[in-house]
Amino acid sequence: KAGVTQTPRYLIKTRGQQVTLSCSPISGHRSVSWYQQTPGQGLQFLFEYFSETQRNKGNFPGRFSGRQFSNSRSEMNVSTLELGDSALYLCASSLEGGRNSPLHFGNGTRLTVT
């Protein structure tokens, strides 16, 4: 079974630009979550999608948004990029969400904002 796939692996953008990151979950998984990892803050929850609906959201500004498609694939968008958005963005999928289906993470997209 293929794991969680995130594209691209690396991205360099300029302040003020916008960026879209993509995530393909494990086949059959309906829940997709996004996390931001930075050295200073560690792993922080962005949002979770289930059946094309945002089910939960972390404490991030509205510049961070996402969506999920009918095939469970998900995209995350960051608009008006700031230097502080430089981070590793991790996508994770699980069967249904909830504590009985642990998260399976992808290898992440490393975003650098200059």
Place this chain on the structure above:
Amino acid sequence: DQQVKQNSPSLSVQEGRISILNCDYTNSMFDYFLWYKKYPAEGPTFLISISSIKDKNEDGRFTVFLNKSAKHLSLHIVPSQPGDSAVYFCAATDSGGGADGLTFGKGTHLIIQP
């Protein structure tokens, strides 16, 4: 305000000995705890979890202990092997939980010395 704290950024242990990784939390609503392991350039991988109704959970070489009164949990790895060298993240969630917004610690880098 960090709700999950891993106060040791790194830990060095000799191969064959016991590795003990610690984690403290402040949110008394947390009732489910997980440990993830992360190798460089890969996403975190689920290791083991524990519900607050238990004080111990074991899976092979890995045991997690939970002390609710102290709001403290620890991961024991016995015996430690070179492949255990990685960053270990402690995570917690409340009854709404599971994939819905895990709160992670900043991680402890475990180094197993030959």
